[in-house]
Amino acid sequence: MDFELSRHFAYKQRVPELTTAAINAATRYCAVLGHPIRHSASPVMQNAGIEALGLNWRYLAYDVHPDQLHAAIAGAKAMKFIGLNLTVPHKLLAVEMMDVLDASAQTWGAVNTVRFEACDTTGKWLPVGAFPGDVPDELRTVGYNTDADAIAHSVESDLQLSLAGASVLLLGAGGAGRTAALKLAAAGVAQLFLVNRTAAKAEAVAEEIRKRFPAAAVTVGYPNQPVDLAINATSLGLDPNDGALPYDPKTFSLEHTRSAYDMIYRPAETNFLRAARAAGCKTANGLGMLLHQGAAALQIWSGQPAPLEAMHTALRQNVYGS
Numbered sequence: 001m002d003f004e005l006s007r008h009f010a011y012k013q014r015v016p017e018l019t020t021a022a023i024n025a026a027t028r029y030c031a032v033l034g035h036p037i038r039h040s041a042s043p044v045m046q047n048a049g050i051e052a053l054g055l056n057w058r059y060l061a062y063d064v065h066p067d068q069l070h071a072a073i074a075g076a077k078a079m080k081f082i083g084l085n086l087t088v089p090h091k092l093l094a095v096e097m098m099d100v101l102d103a104s105a106q107t108w109g110a111v112n113t114v115r116f117e118a119c120d121t122t123g124k125w126l127p128v129g130a131f132p133g134d135v136p137d138e139l140r141t142v143g144y145n146t147d148a149d150a151i152a153h154s155v156e157s158d159l160q161l162s163l164a165g166a167s168v169l170l171l172g173a174g175g176a177g178r179t180a181a182l183k184l185a186a187a188g189v190a191q192l193f194l195v196n197r198t199a200a201k202a203e204a205v206a207e208e209i210r211k212r213f214p215a216a217a218v219t220v221g222y223p224n225q226p227v228d229l230a231i232n233a234t235s236l237g238l239d240p241n242d243g244a245l246p247y248d249p250k251t252f253s254l255e256h257t258r259s260a261y262d263m264i265y266r267p268a269e270t271n272f273l274r275a276a277r278a279a280g281c282k283t284a285n286g287l288g289m290l291l292h293q294g295a296a297a298l299q300i301w302s303g304q305p306a307p308l309e310a311m312h313t314a315l316r317q318n319v320y321g322s
């Protein structure tokens with residue numbers, strides 16, 4: 001027996017659930033590109049969604065160095081992929097690489113979802129996924145951002161609070177913190193307090209909000225009043241052995257806070273969320289953000305409502321084993 005075949009046979013024997021039987025010449029592909037990528041829960045979540053929609057698609061993950069991002073997107077386009085998700089460190093780089101930017105990518109200045117579109121015989125651009133047979137050869141990339149909406153969606157549905165009119169303390173002004181701050185302001189938050197280790201970055205975000213969303217009252221520093229919501233958008237909490245909190249407990253108390261949201265989802269309960277729970281806050285972690293950005297991407301590619309329950313179950317099982 002040919003080596004490749006024997007290896008394939010042995011693989012199928014060992015992992016029967018990973019059968020390749022259903023993949024055929026009509027199978028279409030989506031993928032997430034990142035560097036690194038091995039931690040990504042997106043393939044499990046998206047493949048569960050794809051299966052629930054009954055599509056002959058597969059969702060893969062590729063470790064792509066930023067220097068190769070342009071080539072990787074061009075390759076996926078040439079191979080008539082359905083679409084891509086982009087994660088760290090590609091989201092800003094990709095903005096310049098798209099043929100077309102959707103309003104969402106223009107508003108938030110980052111691309112986390114790419115849809116490949118093909119030109120049909122009438123000159124109309126349609127998603128590659130909309131062609132039942134052969135896909136025409138003239139293709140283009142359209143860049144979207146589903147991250148910002150996912151933050152608001154997850155906070156509002158997981159904590160059952162309305163952002164419009166709320167007062168919010170946001171910890172962190174890196175990439176995720178900036179997007180969250182702008183989205184909160186766009187969602188009608190009445191008062192926004194920004195705190196970041198490097199204060200200049202919080203100042204820069206505050207300045208951007210004042211220009212773009214003047215209705216939101218934005219302050220750099222801790223609130224001296226109770227707030228409806230505190231959000232952790234720093235990376236403090238990712239390491240479960242690090243006891244550090246993302247806020248200064250001498251300056252700010254969670255006792256005066258109704259709800260707390262941590263963008264981190266692994267571990268499920270960070271020190272921040274543990275402290276918030278002990279203080280009586282309603283709490284939620286960032287798994288919902290991951291779910292909603294992925295669900296929106298699947299909807300953009302397929303034109304169908306995403307099967308949230310199937311995606312959520314697969315995600316939970318992958319991340320928490322339950």
Ligand code: ATR
Pocket residue numbers: 171172173174175176177196197198199201233234235236
């Ligand atoms: P992401 O894209 O996930 O937001 P990032 O842009 O690197 O990643 O941002 C990381 C955030 O965590 C920043 O707000 C960072 O603070 P600085 O802007 O001062 O770097 C914050 N952060 C990381 N390590 C921290 C630490 N040890 N103490 C306090 N804040 C920290």
